[in-house]
Amino acid sequence: MDSQQLLLPIQDNVARTAEVYFYTSSLTLVYSKHLPVSIAGPNRVVIVPGHELQSYLSSGIYFIVAKTQNGEYKWKVAVIR
Secondary structure (H helix, E strand, O other): OOOOEEEEEEOOOOOOEEEEEEEEOOOOEEEEEEEEEEEEOOEEEEEEEHHHHOOOOOOEEEEEEEEOOOOEEEEEEEEOO
């Protein structure tokens, strides 16, 4: 995850920021941050810098929640190191 990014797609055409939360499979909060919403091609995404996650996430399953002013989005991801 050195220079890579995690792109979280959202369907909120007016949001400028999102609150992003990463939880372990036991629902322990391990990372949270207010991040800007960007445009990537035809989609709106929240870009999570990989270098920031590197010190917080080990191998495992994580639940991600992103909250904008108009919605809440959820993902389940596997991290393999």
